[in-house]
Amino acid sequence: MIYLDNAATTRTKPPAVSRAVLEALSSYGNCGRGGHEGALSAARTIYETREKIAALLGCPRVDHVCFTQNSTQALNIAVSGLLGPGDHVISTDLEHNSVLRPLYRLREAGAAVDFVPADRQGRLDYGGFEALLRPETKAVVCTHASNLTGDTVDIDWVGRFAREHGLLFILDASQTAGVLPIDMAATGVSVVCFTGHKSLMGPQGTGGLCLREGLEIRPFAVGGTGVRSYLETQPAEYPTRLEAGTLNGHGLAGLNAALDFLNETGVDAIHAREDALARRFYGAVRDLPGVTVYGDFSAPVRAPIVTLNIGNFDSAEVSDELAERFDIATRPGAHCAPRLHRALGTEDQGAVRFSWSYFNTEAETDQAAEAVRILAREAEEA
């Protein structure tokens, strides 16, 4: 199989990841529950993983890296724990439902939410942030890169905007952590939400949020922490404050190994390779008759995603043909990004998304482009 659905999850992981998970499964106790070697092994690895995430994302304190199951859970914690009725929030049309649904729920609870619109090419007008500003605006919540088009948001610009106006800046880095540089302290990000199983190349069931100092987040869940058992409330100290219940120590051991691979290889080298593959594919398909590619490829920095449609064909049908005839895995339909689909005019047709990882090859990329060429020609003849 040629796997080009890495924006959903990276399928090929560095070999050390599965070895680390297997080793953890056969040796770890529960982090923070007891002082025996099994519990300590789990705790040490989880702490190491915090250190590596903090270094990777520019989090000012290792103990402000809090682990969750995924970005969605992290975003829910950040949105529900920092914002409430009466607050106004600015977001964008580029967002995934992991941002949109928590914001829509917040709106039902009495907050106000506005979205910077995307144009027909999926581009944001940054003047829209200023135009939406109100006295009661409390936060900007936005993605670093669209999971639908791969277009990035200029987080340096948003960070400056947030700082100038005293706003919280909650960043969804689901598509970028591990593939684009993020320095939350330098950029002025308040919270970075990440997932472990995409471009960080770790196991599913890992993710988290990195916090700047001084944030008071109401915990989403409360419960067992392994410390201060007689306290009736959740301990206030991070990361324990946001980590009720047993952590996914086995998965985090895999993420720890993935971070070693990322650090040895280098985020810049990983992005350069993935970007080259995506642009190679884009160059081969952009001018094919009947093919429409979405997103702004004039931008120098993109996530490694190319999304397209062939004529007016159902994206589900095209993706199924790619899978059945060419053994190429892509994602069709809506991509949990309803506002951007409306902006692009693909609400009905959906779109076929190709997305790369460090482990894809030029040959795979060329085969995928050839498959699109064949389908586009057949569509023209149909």
Add this chain to the structure above:
Amino acid sequence: MRQRTEKCVVTFRTTAGAMAMEAACKAGGLPGRLIPVPRSVTAGCGLCWAGPPDSREALEELVIKKHLDVDGIYAIIL
């Protein structure tokens, strides 16, 4: 693009529902496979079961017998 033929398509409200249908069809020897939901059924995303057009009766019986959670059953040219 391949030749389109009529299919019996079953849609679901959850991915778990689609998995239950696949397992039940495999166990019962009913032909078909899971595919992305076509837009002629609903714009959006997710999986549906696509079987031959003459499998509708057997699929409906299976849904009732196994208490499968389905959203709809359609005859569609795919």
